[in-house]
Amino acid sequence: MQLADDDKTPLERYLGSTIRELRQRHGLTIAQVSAQAGISRGMLSKIENAQTSTGLDVLNRIAQALGVSLSALFRNFDVPQGDAQLVKKGAGMEVVRKGTRRGHTYHLLAYDQGPRKLFEPFLITMDDASERFPVFEHPGTEFIHMLKGVIEYRHGQQTYILHPGDTLTFQGDIPHGPERLIKTPIQFLSIFVYPQTTPD
Incomplete structure (x- = not known):
């Protein structure tokens, strides 16, 4: 026809x-x-x-x-249009966080997530073993995955020794942060997942 x-x-x-x-x-x-x-x-x-x-x-x-x-x-009929965000190696936006100084960089790996922030993924690099770090607190959950080096990381009253391949997940509103840089350079992926409020 x-x-x-x-x-x-x-x-x-x-x-x-x-x-x-x-x-x-x-x-x-x-x-x-x-x-x-x-x-x-x-x-x-x-x-x-x-x-x-x-x-x-x-x-x-x-x-x-x-x-x-x-x-x-x-196979691909009626599949939603893709809208992925690609950040090439080394192209993450460097951001400054409280207490970050020389030898401690945060690269934000995704941006623009709408009116409510759902998560923030950072690539964190540390190479100054003598640096002292502040304590961090923030809403939501944080997930850390070690890529390079060895670090002692504190969460509340506990400390954890993290090697490449190790992961640590914890509540962000409990004081936390690097306690000691054991083997530098250190690099890890840190993802903040923020709590979502439901509309009334």
Whole structure:
């Protein structure tokens, strides 16, 4: 059935472009795919251009001619648009936090999380073993994952020796912070997860 532009559905447009992309990716011509699928070249061209609708049997034969499953033709249909934020190595914004001095840097790895802050991921580097650190307190939960070096980290009355690969998770409103830098340089990932209030 020939479709007017107004009658074309998002699914027909998606299937047409997907079939064309797969055909071109495999270096196949319309003649080759149509012959394998047992349909005319004109029909395949119309399907690729969303100018006609077709049944599952024909789509299955086209999929086999392309060397994929029928489900592969629909795999990415109606998938939400991606909106990931990529921060390349070394491109995190350096931020200043209370008590940070020489040899102690925070790089913020994600920004702009809407009107309410959900989390903050930092890459923290320390290389001055003589530095003394303040005590930190903040709402929510903090997660630390050690990447390099060895540190003694305090949370409340307890201290923990952290080596590369170790993780520490704790409530941020209890006083915490580095107690002693045992082996520098030290680098760890610190993620603050903030509590979310539900609207009344």
